[in-house]
Every structure is written in C-alpha cells, then in structure tokens.
Amino acid sequence: MVGRYKRGVGRAGKKTAKQSARAEKHEQQQLEPYADRPLFAELKQNRQFIAQQMGESADVIFREMQLMNSIRTNVLVVYVQGMVDDERMNEFVLQPLHRERFAQAAEARPDELPGMFKNHVLSTGIVNEIKDWKQFFEKLLLGYCLILFEGTSKAISSSVVGGERRGIEEPKTEMAIRGPREGFTESIRVNTAMIRRKIRSPKLWLEQKTIGELTQTPVCIMYIQGLADENVLKDLRERLDAIKIDGVLESGYIEELIEEQMWTPFPTVMNIERPDAVAGNLLEGRIAILVDGTPFVLIVPTIMNMFFQSSEDYYQRYDIATFLRMLRFVSFLIALLMPSVYVAIVSYHQEMIPTQLLLKLAAQREGVPFPAYLEAFIMELVFEILREAVIRMPSAAGNTISIVGGLVIGQSVVEAGIVSPAVVIVVSFTAIASFVSPAYSLGIAARLLRFLLLLAASTLGFYGIGLVVLLLLLHLSNIRSFGIPYTKPFAPLYFKDLKDTLVRAPLWLMRERPQKLAVNNPVREQIELEPRKEPGQ
Amino acid sequence: MSGHSAKGRLRGMAAMKVKAVLLLSACSILLGGCWDLRYLDKLGVVMALGVDVDPTGKQELRLTAQVVLAQNVAAESKGGIGGAPVTTFTETGNTMFEAIRKMSAKTSRRLFFSHTQMLIIGEKMARRGIYPLVDLIERNPDIRTDISVMVARGLKAEQLLQTTTQMESIPINQMHEMIEVNQESYGMNYVVEVNELIRMTGKGQQQAVLPSIRLEGRKEMRNKMDNLTRIPASAYPALSTLAAFKEGKLVDFLKPKESRGLAWLQDEVKSTIITLACPNSDGHLVVEVHDASRKYKVEREPDGMPLIKANLLVTGSIQEIMCPGVDVGNEGTIDEIGLLASGVVKSEAEAAIRKAQQSLRSDVLGWGLEVYLKEPAIWKRLEKDWERRFPEVASEVTCTANLIGSGVRGESIVK
Incomplete structure (x- = not known):
C-alpha cells in the first residue's frame, strides 16, 4: 500500500518535470511582457497603457477625480463594470474620495498617499497596495476597484467584488427529502462560506491558488487540519501546482488533471453540489477542492463506496x-x-x-x-x-x-x-x-x-x-x-469500515472515522453514546 | 546510436507481443462467440414427451412431443393467429433420440427440451419396460431429470397428449398440476420424478410405482377445440390409481384403497380425508388429515428374516359429521373416532402390503432399501434372492391418529 502510494507521488513528480519543459515553451509565446514592471508615475501614461492593454474595452471604466488636498492631486479610479458592486463602490470608495478633506495630506508626498488612503479613507474590508502590472490586472479582473495617484507608481486595490450572480438554490443534481435545501453556487467565496457555516472550527483550513494562465481561476483546497492526511495534501498541492493550462472553466478540468487513473470509466474524484455532504467528507478526513465558477466541489481521496452514500442517509433513521x-x-x-x-x-x-x-x-x-x-x-x-x-x-x-x-x-x-x-x-x-x-x-x-x-x-x-x-x-x-484503493473497504477488507457501506450503522456505533484517512485522529465520538436502556441509569 | 536502435527494436518487439496477445484474445472471444446461440423465436418448447409401442411393430417405439405454440398461448399478445396453444409431433424410432431427431422433418423450429415437464408412458409400452426410456433423460444435459413420469392407463400416451384441457390452456400443465393437487388433498397418487425412478434401481432393489392417468368422456372428442367450448368438456384427463412395476415392467394397477395405502407407507401423503361410519348411528363423518408421517423399524427375527415395523402417525381433525349423536365436546368421542380413523389407515396400509407381497410379488414398498440401510447384514444374505424372499417378509403396521379439533362448529345440525 505504502509503496504504491509513493509511486503515485513519484509519478506526479515526473509529470511536473515533463510539464515544466512544455510550460517554458508556452511562456515564451504567452506571457505578457509587462508582468513584473512597475506602474508608471504619471496618471495619463497609466491610463493610456491600461486602455491599450485591454484593447480599449468598453466595460473598463476610468473615473478621474481630484482630491481636495492643497495640491489637488489627480486620482484615477479603474474598475470593470458589472464585476463590482456599484452601491458599495459609491459608498465606500467614491464618496470617501470626494468627501475627505486632507489636512495632513496637503503636505504628503505623492508616494505616501496610497498608504494613507489605505489606512484612513477606504472603509472596505480588503485593501492592498499594488506595485506591478501583473497584480494590477489580476485584481482588476477579479472585480476589485483600483485607485491610482498622480506622481506615484503605487496604487491601491479595494475589494468591491459584486455584480449579478446566481443566488443560493436547491442543488439540482443531488436531491434530498430531508436535509438542508441549499446547494453551492458559482461564487467560490459564497461556497467556502457555506462550508464554514457547517464547520465552525479554526481547524478548517483553506489554501487558495490561482490556476489558469488566462482565466486566473481561484481554486481553494479546504480541509480540517489534523484530520486530513498530510501526505495526501502534499501530493494534492504538487499535482495542482503542476497544472499549467490556459483556462479552468469548471472543476471537471481540475478533476481530469489530478486523476491518477486516466483509463477508466469510473470517476476517481468525486464531485458534490451539497455543502452538507462536503462537510461530512471533510469530517472524515477528506479534502475538498473548490473552483470558482462552478457549484461542483471535488472531494479526494475518493472510493467507490462514496457514490452509494447520500447525505440523507445520515439524517434518516x-x-x-x-x-x-x-x-x-x-x-x-x-x-x-x-x-x-x-x-x-x-x-x-x-x-x-x-x-x-x-x-x-x-x-x-x-x-x-x-x-x-x-x-x-x-x-x-x-x-x-x-x-x-x-x-x-x-x-x-x-x-x-x-x-x-x-x-x-x-x-x-x-x-x-x-x-x-x-x-x-x-x-x-x-x-x-x-x-x-x-x-x-x-x-x-x-x-x-x-x-x-x-x-x-x-x-x-x-x-x-x-x-x-x-x-x-x-x-x-x-x-x-490518492493512494487509497478504490474498492476499499471491501478489497482490501477493512472490517471496521463496513459500518458505512452496505449498511449504515447507527451513529452511536460509528465511533471511528474511516481507516487510512484520518490516521492521526481516528476517533469520531469520544464518549460512549449507546442508547440508555432505562431513564436515569 | 546502435544501442538506441536496439532498445527501439526491443520496445518494438514488446509492442508486437502486446498486439499479438490482444489479437489472440480478441480471436478467442469472437471466434468462440455465439457457439450456443439459440434464438428464442426459433425454438419449439417441448412440454411433454409420450412414448408408445410402435403399432406397426417395425420399430421399437413411437414418440410424441407436445410442443407449445407460443404465439397462441398468450392470447393477448399481438401477432397470434389464434388456435391451439400446443400441437404434437409423432415419430417412430428404435430409440428416443432417433425419433426426436427424425421429428425435425416435420418441425420448422428446433425442439427444445429444457422445459419438458412430463414423460407419459403408454400402458403397452409400460408393460414392455420403462427403464430404457429414461436413459436419454438422465444422460442428456439439456433435459431435466426432475420431470415427472406417468402411465397412460388404457390408452396411448399419444392420445393423452392430444387432449385439450379447459382449466389450463397447455394440457400438460393440467395433468402435471393434477397429481400435485391430488397428492396435497387426497393422497392417492404422488409425483414420481425421473431421478427418483433412477435412484430406485440402485441398492435395495425397490420396484417402481408410477401414477396413472386415463381419459374420461368421449375419447374421440379429445383433440378437438370444440372440446374446450363444452361444459363439461367432452373428454378430459383424470387421475387413476398407482401403477406397480416389477423389473421396470408394469404388472398391475392398484385399487384406490391399496393406492392410498401405498402412499401412507411411502410417506407421500401430505393431506387427505378419511371417511368413517358414525359410531352410534347411520351416516358418515370425515376426518381431515393435516399431517402424516411414517417410521420404519427393521427387526431381526429368529429365523434370520427381517421383521418390518411400520409406525404411522396421523394428525387430523373432524371436518364433517353427517349423522346425529356425535358429541364432539366429549373427549371420549374424539378418542373413539381417532381409533376408528387409525383403523382405516392401518387397513389401507395392510391392503397395500398384501397386494405387494401376494399378488404383485414385487417390492414396490422399498423394504429392501430399509433392510439394506438398517440391517445391512440381513440384506447381504438376502440381496441375491430378494425378489423371491420379499413375499415372505413379515410386517407389523401400527397407526396412531391424533385428532386435534372438530372444525368451527360443535354439535352437528343433523338430529
């Protein structure tokens, strides 16, 4: 088993080497030449550059303003229409910019302005300082609004991500009579929050990556630290990092690229649309992979038995x-x-x-x-x-x-x-x-x-x-x-795990988490939960 | 460079090997494929076989197969032309298999024997011997050995197979079910399967007994569809009594009393009724038997012969009283009726024994097997001479009837 597992990792490593060679060639053609260059100090030049880079796209909005400080610094606000929440944008970015009078700012040098803004003016949650074009475009296209100042090559990004997205609805593919009615949406933040609402533990950890050179799709790994197997996590990170692709439009892309077994009709990575089912899997020591833009969350490692389990099984008698x-x-x-x-x-x-x-x-x-x-x-x-x-x-x-x-x-x-x-x-x-x-x-x-x-x-x-x-x-x-035999717990036989296969044992009998998964922390129920025979005994 | 090409050649060879294995496995699947393919709509399902003596005397036997015409069975299904649900094909031959294959000159479909349910042997053929007829059934893997065997009493098996029946659209189903229903409710006949027949030929030298069936009504109407539209049918099959064999040849038919007596002794009665004369008045009453069992004991007599002790245990209840003065509330009355019932069972069993020992002189009772199993030493001595010694074997029949109720009414309304 262990040997097998190592081989899996080795293979993934080999793939990385092969792919990086391919990726180099790729980069020469694709990579934008401005990537690491800093922004210009002059506002006009910046504006020209952005417009030129984005092909003068009509949905990129440039809003020029003047600060009310003594030197009347010119400010340029850039955002993509439709990707920002207009109301929040007005209330937390544009209005403060207009309203604020800067007593101290009068003397401030232009390159101090961004820091000052970040600390005193902008009341949105996420504010970052931007130094190069790569970061700039990344944030712009994620739906942030960017604020550039005359005379400095520093800019500020402020999260006003919004715009119209589908709301939380009942999952379309996994119906249940009893159980929560909510399903994942296309927004990764909403999805991670839905899982967090199920597992309110600081041990629920989240790692974010961006995959897809053109699509720049946020991909999250979620797991419960201490339950998820470190080896599997390491392996998963390696496999995700090895992905060099222009676009990730759905979790199916990731699924196909991290699979060990390609020549099989059987799915070796499970996808789930229900937050409660994902939470259940996390509690068993599995790892969830969320991809922005799709309500389907991936679960690894996957065994065949999981496809016969429905979250409802645990809610019914x-x-x-x-x-x-x-x-x-x-x-x-x-x-x-x-x-x-x-x-x-x-x-x-x-x-x-x-x-x-x-x-x-x-x-x-x-x-x-x-x-x-x-x-x-x-x-x-x-x-x-x-x-x-x-x-x-x-x-x-x-x-x-x-x-x-x-x-x-x-x-x-x-x-x-x-x-x-x-x-x-x-x-x-x-x-x-x-x-x-x-x-x-x-x-x-x-x-x-x-x-x-x-x-x-x-x-x-x-x-x-x-x-x-x-x-x-x-x-x-x-x-x-991910190193776990697909037919587990039938072959190889894990007798204890049979409690959740053909039968669903009463919850008070399911004391332990599935074997081979939460290796460090196998016990699910600390106390004996057997039903009492008589009251008071 | 040369090393590289050698490696390349090696890899090429490995690829060749893989290809060869794939090709071979593909061949083994595809060439072997379909070797046993039989289309369902190209089969003639044979429900029963009937064997008679060849009337011309040129060949050994005359075989009749009752074949289902599937398109007519399910009347509601489309495409049926309407007509008899079965038909028969008859052919002569020196062996069964020969006759079967010769039938292909008359059938458009291949005859299919895996669903054959019954072998009917004409009376004449039965007198000539039945063992040669069952060899094919045992030997051929396509034919089941649990098909039941019957004797057509007083007529040819062919005629019986050509009879239309009203209760079941497929005639052989009616005959087949008849024996089972009779065994379960009256106990005068019982099902004998080919494999049982074959087992009898082993140690113990048990002689065969088969149920028999005859035709009642106007025989000439039997194969007309008109027979089905009359109430009652002009001709219909009815069970007769058991037929006893000696050395595989039919000797005689038992009388009804002996027939049930044999069934008691063979432990084949599942449920039956016993009609008794009322103890204190004119009229009859009926005891229904729910459960019957028989135990044999074999004892050694001083002269070295076996003594067979048969103990019958009958459980039943009073189900009909057609005379006054039977007080079922009185335990003494119940006991008295129980004694009467056990007397009847005992007399039936003894009648069967008398018949077997004195008239048939054939061990249809299976006593040889009992002796062989329980007193092998005696059997060893008698084995060679069993046929002659069987009639001399002494026996003792005891019967206990245990009555457990009198239905859902107390006193009889007959006053």
Missing part, C-alpha cells in the same frame, strides 16, 4: 438508511446488468427461467424482426438519445420530447411489432434503476459499461457477462485515488 443503501447497490447492479442478463437468457440460457415466463417471452418475440441482442442494443441507444435530448432541450420543449419519447418509442414501436414489449420493460426499468444512484458520475460509468456487457452477453451469454464482470472487478481493485 439507520434502518431505513440501510434499506436505501442496499436498494442503491441493487439498483446499480440492475442498471449495469439487466439488459445483458435479459439478452443472455433469451439467446443462450432459455432453460434458466420459469416455463411460464419463457412462454410469455417467446410469445412476445414472435414475429419480431431483430434478434434479441440487436433489439436490446437499439432500445438502449434510443433511450440514451432520448435522455441526452431531454437534458439539452430548451425546457419549453422538454414536454414534447417526453410525450414523443414515451408514446412513440414506448407504445407504437411495440404495437408495430418492431421490438418486443419485454425489451421495452427491461430498458425502461434499467433506466429507472440508473437514476437511483445519488451520484451522477458513477451512473454515467454504468451507462457506458452497459453496452460493453451487452456485447459480451450477445456473443458469450452468461459466460461473457461473467468474464466482463471479472475484468471489471480486476480493474476496480487496481484503481487508486
């Missing part, structure tokens, strides 16, 4: 949660295997089903022009097309699709005798079962593998299904996510 867990595992198997088992039975193993069922199936197959496997394949394909169409359709047309899909495909095709009703039943039940999984990403893997299994079943029957399942198991047991 444990017996009900256990039933739902098992239902999910069964549904996953159905979603994966049902069409291929049907095809195998109908084409090879007719002796394995009850006679009455066989006769019913045979009666349905009567006069159907395609062999069973082709029928199943076609119907699966039709279903996938329908499903994709419904997702991409403008929502106004969604109803049309479901009517056309439901009626035309479901009924007419059977009535016309082109496919047998049994296949329609199998495909629709498979479809329903595939939606039971709380994690969309594993569902997609099952969708792909379904076709592979269908192929195996139609050529080799149960034997073929057995072969493919065996290969899948081999493959699964070979996957690792």
Whole structure:
C-alpha cells in the first residue's frame, strides 16, 4: 500500500518535470511582457497603457477625480463594470474620495498617499497596495476597484467584488427529502462560506491558488487540519501546482488533471453540489477542492463506496438508511446488468427461467424482426438519445420530447411489432434503476459499461457477462485515488469500515472515522453514546 | 546510436507481443462467440414427451412431443393467429433420440427440451419396460431429470397428449398440476420424478410405482377445440390409481384403497380425508388429515428374516359429521373416532402390503432399501434372492391418529 502510494507521488513528480519543459515553451509565446514592471508615475501614461492593454474595452471604466488636498492631486479610479458592486463602490470608495478633506495630506508626498488612503479613507474590508502590472490586472479582473495617484507608481486595490450572480438554490443534481435545501453556487467565496457555516472550527483550513494562465481561476483546497492526511495534501498541492493550462472553466478540468487513473470509466474524484455532504467528507478526513465558477466541489481521496452514500442517509433513521443503501447497490447492479442478463437468457440460457415466463417471452418475440441482442442494443441507444435530448432541450420543449419519447418509442414501436414489449420493460426499468444512484458520475460509468456487457452477453451469454464482470472487478481493485484503493473497504477488507457501506450503522456505533484517512485522529465520538436502556441509569 | 536502435527494436518487439496477445484474445472471444446461440423465436418448447409401442411393430417405439405454440398461448399478445396453444409431433424410432431427431422433418423450429415437464408412458409400452426410456433423460444435459413420469392407463400416451384441457390452456400443465393437487388433498397418487425412478434401481432393489392417468368422456372428442367450448368438456384427463412395476415392467394397477395405502407407507401423503361410519348411528363423518408421517423399524427375527415395523402417525381433525349423536365436546368421542380413523389407515396400509407381497410379488414398498440401510447384514444374505424372499417378509403396521379439533362448529345440525 505504502509503496504504491509513493509511486503515485513519484509519478506526479515526473509529470511536473515533463510539464515544466512544455510550460517554458508556452511562456515564451504567452506571457505578457509587462508582468513584473512597475506602474508608471504619471496618471495619463497609466491610463493610456491600461486602455491599450485591454484593447480599449468598453466595460473598463476610468473615473478621474481630484482630491481636495492643497495640491489637488489627480486620482484615477479603474474598475470593470458589472464585476463590482456599484452601491458599495459609491459608498465606500467614491464618496470617501470626494468627501475627505486632507489636512495632513496637503503636505504628503505623492508616494505616501496610497498608504494613507489605505489606512484612513477606504472603509472596505480588503485593501492592498499594488506595485506591478501583473497584480494590477489580476485584481482588476477579479472585480476589485483600483485607485491610482498622480506622481506615484503605487496604487491601491479595494475589494468591491459584486455584480449579478446566481443566488443560493436547491442543488439540482443531488436531491434530498430531508436535509438542508441549499446547494453551492458559482461564487467560490459564497461556497467556502457555506462550508464554514457547517464547520465552525479554526481547524478548517483553506489554501487558495490561482490556476489558469488566462482565466486566473481561484481554486481553494479546504480541509480540517489534523484530520486530513498530510501526505495526501502534499501530493494534492504538487499535482495542482503542476497544472499549467490556459483556462479552468469548471472543476471537471481540475478533476481530469489530478486523476491518477486516466483509463477508466469510473470517476476517481468525486464531485458534490451539497455543502452538507462536503462537510461530512471533510469530517472524515477528506479534502475538498473548490473552483470558482462552478457549484461542483471535488472531494479526494475518493472510493467507490462514496457514490452509494447520500447525505440523507445520515439524517434518516439507520434502518431505513440501510434499506436505501442496499436498494442503491441493487439498483446499480440492475442498471449495469439487466439488459445483458435479459439478452443472455433469451439467446443462450432459455432453460434458466420459469416455463411460464419463457412462454410469455417467446410469445412476445414472435414475429419480431431483430434478434434479441440487436433489439436490446437499439432500445438502449434510443433511450440514451432520448435522455441526452431531454437534458439539452430548451425546457419549453422538454414536454414534447417526453410525450414523443414515451408514446412513440414506448407504445407504437411495440404495437408495430418492431421490438418486443419485454425489451421495452427491461430498458425502461434499467433506466429507472440508473437514476437511483445519488451520484451522477458513477451512473454515467454504468451507462457506458452497459453496452460493453451487452456485447459480451450477445456473443458469450452468461459466460461473457461473467468474464466482463471479472475484468471489471480486476480493474476496480487496481484503481487508486490518492493512494487509497478504490474498492476499499471491501478489497482490501477493512472490517471496521463496513459500518458505512452496505449498511449504515447507527451513529452511536460509528465511533471511528474511516481507516487510512484520518490516521492521526481516528476517533469520531469520544464518549460512549449507546442508547440508555432505562431513564436515569 | 546502435544501442538506441536496439532498445527501439526491443520496445518494438514488446509492442508486437502486446498486439499479438490482444489479437489472440480478441480471436478467442469472437471466434468462440455465439457457439450456443439459440434464438428464442426459433425454438419449439417441448412440454411433454409420450412414448408408445410402435403399432406397426417395425420399430421399437413411437414418440410424441407436445410442443407449445407460443404465439397462441398468450392470447393477448399481438401477432397470434389464434388456435391451439400446443400441437404434437409423432415419430417412430428404435430409440428416443432417433425419433426426436427424425421429428425435425416435420418441425420448422428446433425442439427444445429444457422445459419438458412430463414423460407419459403408454400402458403397452409400460408393460414392455420403462427403464430404457429414461436413459436419454438422465444422460442428456439439456433435459431435466426432475420431470415427472406417468402411465397412460388404457390408452396411448399419444392420445393423452392430444387432449385439450379447459382449466389450463397447455394440457400438460393440467395433468402435471393434477397429481400435485391430488397428492396435497387426497393422497392417492404422488409425483414420481425421473431421478427418483433412477435412484430406485440402485441398492435395495425397490420396484417402481408410477401414477396413472386415463381419459374420461368421449375419447374421440379429445383433440378437438370444440372440446374446450363444452361444459363439461367432452373428454378430459383424470387421475387413476398407482401403477406397480416389477423389473421396470408394469404388472398391475392398484385399487384406490391399496393406492392410498401405498402412499401412507411411502410417506407421500401430505393431506387427505378419511371417511368413517358414525359410531352410534347411520351416516358418515370425515376426518381431515393435516399431517402424516411414517417410521420404519427393521427387526431381526429368529429365523434370520427381517421383521418390518411400520409406525404411522396421523394428525387430523373432524371436518364433517353427517349423522346425529356425535358429541364432539366429549373427549371420549374424539378418542373413539381417532381409533376408528387409525383403523382405516392401518387397513389401507395392510391392503397395500398384501397386494405387494401376494399378488404383485414385487417390492414396490422399498423394504429392501430399509433392510439394506438398517440391517445391512440381513440384506447381504438376502440381496441375491430378494425378489423371491420379499413375499415372505413379515410386517407389523401400527397407526396412531391424533385428532386435534372438530372444525368451527360443535354439535352437528343433523338430529
């Protein structure tokens, strides 16, 4: 295990070396030549330079003002319209600039002005002094407002980040009956705050990086210091630092670039849209990666079992949660295997089903022009097309699709005798079962593998299904996510961790955090929480 | 430079190897693929096989297969042309398999035997011998060995398979269910499967017993769809009594009393009723048996012969009283009726033993097996001569009836 883990790190390191060579070439073409140069002292020159660099973009606003000090210093306020909060901008930046009279400022040298402003005038939370153009543009494009003064090459940035963004809504991909109704938004600050509101501990640490040379996307690593494994953290930092890419538009970019295993349909990094689920994972010693611009937060290390857990499991009673867990595992198997088992039975193993069922199936197959496997394949394909169409359709047309899909495909095709009703039943039940999984990403893997299994079943029957399942198991047991075996705790077996797999043990029994994760701090509940038999005992 | 190219060649070879392995595995999957593919709509599902003597005498047997016409079974399914749910194909041959393969001259679909539920043997064929007929069923992996076997009493198996039935659209289902229902509610017949038949041929030299079935009504109407639209059906199959064999050849049919007696002794009765004459008045009452069990004990007699002790334990309740003066509230009455019931069971069992020992002279009771299991020393001595010695074996039947109730009414309304 340990050896394996080290190898993972080594590989990431090697990648870095390779990538840095590539990155050098990259830099020569892309890097802006002004990056480290300081700002100009002259206001006019600065303004000209900014306008020129930004192609005189219309949304970059230059507001020239004059301070009311004795020498009437010229001030230039620069911001990008739409990215700042206009009200806060007026109230905390522009108004103070206008209003303030500077008794002391009269004598102040121009290069003292920025410091003075920072300390006495601007009442916004985050104020920085800017020294070079790189910082300048970074802040400008994050939605800060920048204040430049005549006669000094120092500037001040003030955070008035705002503008219209989507508010907090119910998560669209992970529904729950019981549990918080809030989902992450596109704003990374709102997202980190949502997690902080769940875990109010100074030990919840946050590291921020900027990834994407053009997009300059803020990326945060969040973890609970003392629970998260230092080795995993180190590894993750290395992998994130190794990313040299022009743009990161969604956490999917990061996910793909930090994965250990590329050649697999199974997701080795989990994405979550629910703050409570992220908090739960942090408490187990996992690490969250937040990316600005997307409500999907990544969790590492990921094991397969996590895709069968829903945050709701822990809010329901444990017996009900256990039933739902098992239902999910069964549904996953159905979603994966049902069409291929049907095809195998109908084409090879007719002796394995009850006679009455066989006769019913045979009666349905009567006069159907395609062999069973082709029928199943076609119907699966039709279903996938329908499903994709419904997702991409403008929502106004969604109803049309479901009517056309439901009626035309479901009924007419059977009535016309082109496919047998049994296949329609199998495909629709498979479809329903595939939606039971709380994690969309594993569902997609099952969708792909379904076709592979269908192929195996139609050529080799149960034997073929057995072969493919065996290969899948081999493959699964070979996957690792940040050094943690993907099939943990089943293989390798961690007996204690089975409490949260097929069953969801009562909370008072889940005393310890998952093994191999919170290695330094395994105990979740300090006190014995067993339910009392009699009051007062 | 040369080193580099050698390394390159090595890498090339490794890549070749990988390619070769991939190619081979692809071949092994694709070439082996579909070797057992059978399309469901190209199968003729055989529900039952019937074997008769070839009437022309040229060949050994005449085989009839009852094949389901799936398109007609599910009437609601589309595409059916409407018609009989099954049809039969008949062919002669010297062996079963020969006849089956010769049938392909008449069928458009391959016959499929994995769902065959029953083997029906015509009476004439049964008298000639049944063991040769079950070899194929045991040997061929496609045919199950848990299919039940029956004798067609007084007619050909072919005729029975051609009979339309009203309660089940597939005739063989009706016949198959009939035995099970009868075994569970009257206990006069019991299911005998091919594997049991084969097991009997082993140690113990047990002789076969098979349920028998006959046709009632107007036989010539049996294969007409018209038969289905009449109430009651013009011709319908009905269970008869057990058929006893000796050396695999049918010897005789048992009488109803003996038939149930044998079922008691074989521990095959699940539930039945016993009709008794009322103790103090005219009329009858009925004891329903819920549970019956039999225990054999084998003792050694001074002359070295075994003594078979059969102990029957019957649990039941009074379920019908058609005479006055039976006071079920009185425990003494209940005990008295219990004694009467056990007397009936005992007499039935003894009738079966008498029949087996005196008239059939065939060990249909399986006593040889009991002796073999419980007194192997005696068996060793008698084994070679068992057929001759069986009729001389002494036996003792005891029966205890345990009545546990009298239904949901007390006194009878008959006054």
